[in-house]
Amino acid sequence: MLEVRQLEFRYTGDQPGWRFDFTLARGACIAINGPSGSGKSTLLNLLGGFLSADAGTISWDGQRIDSLPPWHRPFTSVFQEHNLFEHLDVQTNIGLGMHPGLRLTKDQKARISDSLASVGLAGYERRLPGDLSGGQRQRVALVRTLLRSQPVLLLDEPLTGLDEQARKGLHQLLLAQKASGSAIVLASHDSEDREVLADSQLNL
Numbered sequence: 001m002l003e004v005r006q007l008e009f010r011y012t013g014d015q016p017g018w019r020f021d022f023t024l025a026r027g028a029c030i031a032i033n034g035p036s037g038s039g040k041s042t043l044l045n046l047l048g049g050f051l052s053a054d055a056g057t058i059s060w061d062g063q064r065i066d067s068l069p070p071w072h073r074p075f076t077s078v079f080q081e082h083n084l085f086e087h088l089d090v091q092t093n094i095g096l097g098m099h100p101g102l103r104l105t106k107d108q109k110a111r112i113s114d115s116l117a118s119v120g121l122a123g124y125e126r127r128l129p130g131d132l133s134g135g136q137r138q139r140v141a142l143v144r145t146l147l148r149s150q151p152v153l154l155l156d157e158p159l160t161g162l163d164e165q166a167r168k169g170l171h172q173l174l175l176a177q178k179a180s181g182s183a184i185v186l187a188s189h190d191s192e193d194r195e196v197l198a199d200s201q202l203n204l
């Protein structure tokens, strides 16, 4: 369970600040809603540890995590790592999230291939990022995030600009992640994403 309590933040003293307060269970998805500039990315950056809150706490399974650096928090995010390594092929780029070395098991390779197929990238394992379109790179980065074994996914507009088929494939992948116990914090302007994925809403 993720617990965010009285988390306060402001960029500068003369701005009104934010106060966030919510909980998120394993296997659940919370949608962060609000117009442009309402603070959705700010919240994701606070959770991820890229910004420090002025007050309040973030806990995971009862342990405070708000003073941990990003890499020790139980989160993975797309915005944090949409950069692909240009000299490594698609399978290896995705595999880096699953395994710190480059040796993947047969099972891991099969999971990568299945996930690529579900977002319309069947057979792309050996392609280099430089040969991919922007939308294809976005999908590779998303698959990498989804296959990391972190318990909470932080997703900032993850499906923006994708075509209908890729979007449906990613919905399926995200639902499967939820079913396997991942919690998801989803900032999305798209009401269909929210309807398909979210169990609760936080309106900013």
Ligand SMILES: Nc1ncnc2c1ncn2[C@@H]1O[C@H](COP(=O)(O)OP(=O)(O)OP(=O)(O)O)[C@@H](O)[C@H]1O
Residues within 6 Å of the ligand: 011, 012, 034, 035, 036, 037, 038, 039, 040, 041, 042, 043
């Ligand atoms: N580094 C910063 N310094 C000062 N103000 C900032 C900084 N980053 C963001 N802001 C301001 O904080 C507010 C919230 O920005 P944020 O990016 O969190 O909104 P958002 O809801 O994610 O917007 P969008 O939907 O457009 O991505 C905006 O008014 C923005 O200008």
